[in-house]
Amino acid sequence: MSFISYLINGISLGSVYAIIALGYTMVYGIAKMLNFAHGDVIMIGAYTVLTLLTGAGMNPYLAVLIGMGTCTVLGIVIEKVAYKPLRNASSSLAVLITAIGVSYLLQNTALLIFGADTKSFINIITCPSVSLAQGELTITGTTIVTIITCLVIMCGLMLFVNKTKPGRAMKAVSEDRGAAQLMGVNVNATISLTFAIGSGLAAVAGVLLCSAYPSLTPYTGAMPGIKAFVAAVFGGIGSIPGAMIGGILLGIIEILGKAYISSQVADAIVFAVLIIVLLVKPTGLFGKNIQEKV
């Protein structure tokens, strides 16, 4: 029974990774860059929500919505200020280094505003726990809400990308930016939209993550951010279902690793998975192999 409980916890943690990984993978697919500051947007989202809850005593749902809005704006501003000027830079390294710079900027800004001490996050999820198998298996409300949220986000995104006009524009930009422009797609607006969606989701991920692991510091986003990046690569960067599957598998691997091998090396296992995936299938599980006809 404990295995099933670990598995469910793994899926739950993995769902958070998946939501973060969606931001990585969409931004990579459309802007062709790795936004290493994405993890820190999660942290900003969590701080915003916590401040609204404790400082203003706001309704939790409203707080989460405002948190999402804050992160959405933050994502758009980061892209406009830091990444857009480098869009045609000769080296893709420039934008990568800038992303790392933005990551430090966000962490240190949070350090200035909120201080270095660990804040304990208030769990806003009121869904009751479910007891199964004569009380041998308990699934917490947070776990249930996390998994359901992830599924809803995933389905919503798939529908958005495949069935709406801006979604099709995203697919077109991701495949061929120039050709998309020739169709009349505003590439700048499409990239902004992608950052907006990814960052808004990051706020949700921040709340879910801190609800399950309620300690918040300015560095809270860094590790989950890196792991979500691993998840995105694992699933095939650029692929939305890939980010989902990659995230969940990674969460399961991490929790089972902690439970059965060692909690000390669980993170090492996660990164070992990345190395193995890159060696065996460099494009990831759902990675696209685009063959061009000339």
Add this chain to the structure above:
Amino acid sequence: MAMLEVKELQVYYGVIQALKDVSFEVNQGEVIALIGANGAGKTTTLHTLTGLLPAKHGSIMFEGVDITKMPAHKIVEMGIAHVPEGRRVFSQLSVYENLKMGAYTRKDKKEIAENLANVYKRFPRLEERKNQRAGTLSGGEQQMLAMGRALMSNPKMIVMDEPSMGLSPIFVNEIFDIIEKVSAGGTTVLLVEQNAKKALSIADRAYVLETGKIVLSGDAKDLINDDSIKKAYLGE
């Protein structure tokens, strides 16, 4: 007034000047061929025209509106469709989705449906394969898709970059037939081609580009008999 007036266009790639004072005109309803060797600046001219590349100097006027600094997505709305070199269809999208992308700037659903029906009528093969991924089409079919996609925006002028490149002779003839039909339907055509003979045979007028400069221009039927053209581009 000409439909399209390009004046003294200068374009640079870094420090390298690709276009040196290129000027030309396209009148409503004409088929204009832009011919020249590899690296002469034909594609650069088209890319500058449709906003993919910035011009350092010079102006581009379309129907009296200055579009020199207009972003590419706005130029499509003005009524210029660009069929890019190498077709550049969206290989992961279906044929139908590609055509829908072509109508991206169109809002009127009825008009889009009409355009789609017209494209299917012109390219029956695209209708047969409408649910297939564009990447699975043959080169000739992809060229048809790229042209159909451009026509979906109901353009006043269609700009085509090397439509015959890499196609079998049968397809080349078919593509040129289609260009003639598009022109007969009232759309102005600006055609860039390495197949100078074919291009001159369907064009009204032509411009010859050499290392970023227009070196010759005139009626296509005169140019096809011009000795220097015959020698340099027609292989005679």
